[in-house]
Amino acid sequence: MNALECDDEKTARLIESLSRQLRYTMGDHRERVPLRRELDSLQEYAVLVDARYEGRIRLSFEIPDDALDLLVPKLLLQPFVENAILHGIGSKRPPQGVLRIGGHSQGGAIVLTVSDDGDGFPGLSGAVRAGEWDAASTSGYGMKNVEERIRLLCGKESGVWLQNRGGALVTIRLPREFPTPFHGDS
Numbered sequence: 001m002n003a004l005e006c007d008d009e010k011t012a013r014l015i016e017s018l019s020r021q022l023r024y025t026m027g028d029h030r031e032r033v034p035l036r037r038e039l040d041s042l043q044e045y046a047v048l049v050d051a052r053y054e055g056r057i058r059l060s061f062e063i064p065d066d067a068l069d070l071l072v073p074k075l076l077l078q079p080f081v082e083n084a085i086l087h088g089i090g091s092k093r094p095p096q097g098v099l100r101i102g103g104h105s106q107g108g109a110i111v112l113t114v115s116d117d118g119d120g121f122p123g124l125s126g127a128v129r130a131g132e133w134d135a136a137s138t139s140g141y142g143m144k145n146v147e148e149r150i151r152l153l154c155g156k157e158s159g160v161w162l163q164n165r166g167g168a169l170v171t172i173r174l175p176r177e178f179p180t181p182f183h184g185d186s
Helices: 009-025 035-053 078-089 141-154
Strands: 032-034 057-062 071-073 097-106 109-116 159-164 168-175
Touching: 032 035, 035 057, 035 071, 035 078, 035 097, 057 078, 071 141, 078 097, 078 109, 078 141, 078 168, 141 159, 141 168
Parallel strands: 057 097
Antiparallel strands: 032 071, 097 109, 109 168, 159 168
């Protein structure tokens, strides 16, 4: 309120985005949400990232409309977006780093991708499951946790694969219909 009273709309927007992020992250992480809600949360995260990196990172969404109402595990994409920014494109200078969130249907599955134009995963060759990647640094724990959560909730055919393709590429494969109900589902 103080920022708004002082006509500091930028600070007010940042505080608003931060509070929405905090509300979204609270609660049961086993909950599933429409993909649309997960992407809305990423848009709020992008406001914070834009302020921190002064417009040097561009986020683009390439998700078909028919996928927006599909249910996905809550906080599915944010760890991959954060990892791409912190370890891939955040230090990139002019003009800007590009981070793409994509998705498509493939048989009975939905495939989501997070890709960037950074340096990629250090020491990674080929495609490997996130849970099997042994990063030399402390990065990757969030990705491994999401991989484990997906496999527990959706079965062993689902999961997260990492590879280098002109930057880092994360591929997430989920069933369109989850095999078992999540906590909180009716």
